[in-house]
Amino acid sequence: MISKKVQDALNNQINAELYSAYLYYSMQAYFEELNLTGFANWMGIQVQEELAHTAKFTKFINERGGRVIPKAIECPPIEWESPAAAFEATYAHEQAVSASINNLVDIAIAENDHASKIFLDWFVSEQVEEEASVNAVVQKMKLMKDSPHGLFMIDRELAQRVFTPPADQTT
Ligand code: FEO
Numbered sequence: 001m002i003s004k005k006v007q008d009a010l011n012n013q014i015n016a017e018l019y020s021a022y023l024y025y026s027m028q029a030y031f032e033e034l035n036l037t038g039f040a041n042w043m044g045i046q047v048q049e050e051l052a053h054t055a056k057f058t059k060f061i062n063e064r065g066g067r068v069i070p071k072a073i074e075c076p077p078i079e080w081e082s083p084a085a086a087f088e089a090t091y092a093h094e095q096a097v098s099a100s101i102n103n104l105v106d107i108a109i110a111e112n113d114h115a116s117k118i119f120l121d122w123f124v125s126e127q128v129e130e131e132a133s134v135n136a137v138v139q140k141m142k143l144m145k146d147s148p149h150g151l152f153m154i155d156r157e158l159a160q161r162v163f164t165p166p167a168d169q170t171t
Pocket of ligand 1: 017020049050053094097130
C-alpha cells in the first residue's frame with residue numbers, strides 16, 4: 001500500500017507525463033505543417049515515450065494498491081518561433097520533468113517508501129537520457145544556425161529515430 005502523499009505525488013506525475021505527450025504531439029503537428037517530417041517523426045517518438053512513462057506510473061500505482069485519479073491536462077502551446085526554439089523549449093521542459101522526478105524521490109524518501117524510491121530510480125536514469133538526447137539536437141541546431149542545408153540534414157537524421165519500449169513494458 002502507498003501513502004496518500006505518495007499516491008497524490010505519483011498521480012501528479014502521471015498528469016505531467018500526459019502533458020509532456022500532449023506538448024510533443026503539438027510540436028509534431030507544428031513540424032508536420034513545416035514539412036519537416038524528420039523532426040515530426042522525432043516528436044512522434046517522444047509522444048510514445050511519454051505514454052510509456054505514463055503506463056509505468058499507472059502499473060506501479062495499481063500494483064501498490066493505490067488509485068489512479070485522472071485530472072485535466074493543460075493545453076500546450078501550438079506555435080514556436082522556429083524549429084530551434086521548439087527544441088530549446090523541449091530541453092527546458094525535460095529539465096523541469098527531471099526536477100519533478102527528483103522531488104518525487106524526495107517525497108518517497110521522506111515517507112520511508114523504499115519500493116517507490118527503487119521504482120523512481122529508473123526515471124532518474126531515464127531523465128539523464130532524455131535531457132542528453134534533446135540537448136544533442138539543440139546543439140546541432142546551434143551549429144547550423146540558419147542554414148537550410150543544415151536543417152535538411154538534421155531533418156533526415158531525426159527521421160531515423162524509432163521507438164523502443166521500456167524492457168518491462170506490458171501495456
Ligand atoms: Fe517522461 Fe520526457 O519525460
